[in-house]
Amino acid sequence: MSQSAPELETAGRRLPGDLDKAEMMDRIIRVDHAGEFGAVQIYKGQLAVLGKTASAQTIQHMAEQERRHLEKFEALVVERGVRPTALQPLWTVAGFALGAVTALMGEKAAMACTAAVESVIDQHYAKQADVLGPDEAPLKAVIEEFRAEEAEHHDTAIARGAEEAPAYPLLSGLIKAGSRAAIWLSERV
């Protein structure tokens, strides 16, 4: 996507064969709502296991920010009449399970999960911010604000030993692949 034409309106940033603007906006709101919903579930799963450990306060803080992100996208779903993803029941279970299972592997594995998910979300929000023009400035500002917080979650997780988790490259690779698949599906289904 071109950063050379920041004055272009959202629809003007499309290439031939791309989605029309309405459909593109639907996908953006749907997938972000799904992602923030999933994030809330992941941190819930982590807290169910690690709620009494040294990491609890850190995770609690991230969980609160995710709840704020989710509330914003819930409001946008209503405001713009977007159909939420049909996969929400799946993300309820999968998100919680991902959080809980990695937490059961230890605090560092939980942090590896956070670092992997948040790095994918960071890239995802960056891509979205790039296609949104001045006609979508308020949404773009929201996405950029949330993106900064996701990056902060990523950095916190690295600082708390994510990369020292057992089988870190494998674990991280699997979770990133899963997150990308979840994004792809939630845009469409």
Ligand SMILES: [Fe+2]
């Ligand atoms: Fe978030």
Ligand SMILES: [Fe+2]
């Ligand atoms: Fe996050």
